[in-house]
Amino acid sequence: MANALLDIPGTVRRGEAFTVKIVLSHVMETGYRRDISGKPIPRNIITRFVATLGGEEVIRLDLTQAVAANPYFGFQARAETSGPLVMTWEDDEGVSYREEVAITVTG
Amino acid sequence: MRGFLALLLACGGLAAAAGEPSADRRISGFATMHPDTQAMQRSDRLNPAMLWVAEGARAWTTPAGPAGQSCASCHGEAVRSMAGAAARYPVVDAATGKPRDLAGQIRACRSERQRAGDWAPESRPLLAMEAFLGLQSRGQPILPALDSRLEASIEAGRALFNARIGQLNLSCAGCHEDNAGRRLGGSLIPQGHPTGYPIYRLEWQGLGSLQRRLRNCMTGVRAEPYPYGSAELIALELYLKRRAAGMVIETPAVRP
Numbered sequence: 001m002a003n004a005l006l007d008i009p010g011t012v013r014r015g016e017a018f019t020v021k022i023v024l025s026h027v028m029e030t031g032y033r034r035d036i037s038g039k040p041i042p043r044n045i046i047t048r049f050v051a052t053l054g055g056e057e058v059i060r061l062d063l064t065q066a067v068a069a070n071p072y073f074g075f076q077a078r079a080e081t082s083g084p085l086v087m088t089w090e091d092d093e094g095v096s097y098r099e100e101v102a103i104t105v106t107g
Numbered sequence: 108m109r110g111f112l113a114l115l116l117a118c119g120g121l122a123a124a125a126g127e128p129s130a131d132r133r134i135s136g137f138a139t140m141h142p143d144t145q146a147m148q149r150s151d152r153l154n155p156a157m158l159w160v161a162e163g164a165r166a167w168t169t170p171a172g173p174a175g176q177s178c179a180s181c182h183g184e185a186v187r188s189m190a191g192a193a194a195r196y197p198v199v200d201a202a203t204g205k206p207r208d209l210a211g212q213i214r215a216c217r218s219e220r221q222r223a224g225d226w227a228p229e230s231r232p233l234l235a236m237e238a239f240l241g242l243q244s245r246g247q248p249i250l251p252a253l254d255s256r257l258e259a260s261i262e263a264g265r266a267l268f269n270a271r272i273g274q275l276n277l278s279c280a281g282c283h284e285d286n287a288g289r290r291l292g293g294s295l296i297p298q299g300h301p302t303g304y305p306i307y308r309l310e311w312q313g314l315g316s317l318q319r320r321l322r323n324c325m326t327g328v329r330a331e332p333y334p335y336g337s338a339e340l341i342a343l344e345l346y347l348k349r350r351a352a353g354m355v356i357e358t359p360a361v362r363p
Contacts, residue, residue, distance in 0.1 A: 007152035025158045028312070069312035070155040 054083025136297035156359030163239025171223035228335035241358030264346025273330030303360020
């Protein structure tokens with residue numbers, strides 16, 4: 001199963017802000033709904049999303065039921081040296097996901 | 108050249124039919140969407156439907172069933188063998204002589220050829236494969252199969268499209284032809300052309316088929332929806348495809 005759609009530049013200029021765009025594949029089940037037999041559907045949302053660049057934390061998100069399915073996030077980062085952009089996220093069922101993109105710094 | 112002729116014939120047939128919008132007045136729901144939603148559809152890196160397409164692409168080459176055959180074992184590269192397929196469907200199934208839509212063809216391949224477990228209507232793997240196949244026709248015009256055995260179904264679809272149904276006593280045509288471009292509550296009424304299915308509908312927060320959309324409308328007018336895969340829904344699709352002949356396929360589209 002595809003985890004995410006990534007729109008991330010592989011090469012960036014030193015010290016210049018670049019944009020990271022990511023669409024995460026997730027049902028984001030709120031826990032407020034019931035199935036056809038009336039049984040509550042347990043909550044299953046992404047609870048936390050963390051991105052690090054070269055080991056340093058860039059952004060950390062604590063999510064709630066208010067976020068739609070397959071959420072889209074965009075954020076900006078700045079890099080001084082080349083290194084991996086690592087994004088991890090986990091959901092209520094305890095499943096962890098990970099995506100890594102090498103960022104090369106020029107100039 | 109043959110394709111072009113078929114298109115001309117299809118458009119000719121359309122213009123001749125009374126009460127339908129003429130070819131140049133037909134527009135896709137894409138044109139009237141908010142620019143943000145349009146941007147989402149335009150970018151394959153933002154369009155959430157591409158998550159399903161990626162799954163379908165993987166399933167295409169994944170062996171299934173006792174013989175360990177994948178779709179690619181018979182059909183080869185989808186980009187070649189499946190180009191234009193979605194633009195043509197529904198077609199006549201050779202074995203039964205009845206119309207069969209793309210989802211029905213995928214399910215038949217899966218259960219009869221691969222002898223792997225069938226995919227339920229509207230299930231994630233089925234939608235993923237349908238989206239992946241639909242993408243192979245993106246940018247191509249809808250070219251309905253020219254087959255006299257389909258005519259009865261197309262006429263049945265036309266009748267269904269124009270028939271008032273449900274407690275609200277509305278027909279498809281009552282909204283999507285007579286009042287297209289006007290508003291129903293806060294929403295713009297589109298002309299109702301099946302150019303982008305399966306679609307990622309923001310309201311659904313997921314991918315859905317044309318049949319889901321049709322059933323959705325039927326429930327909306329408080330009629331009992333026809334079951335998935337029923338002759339009636341396939342007839343409606345056949346009629347809608349003829350009505351939209353020549354319009355460009357956008358699959359996988361995003362809709363509000």
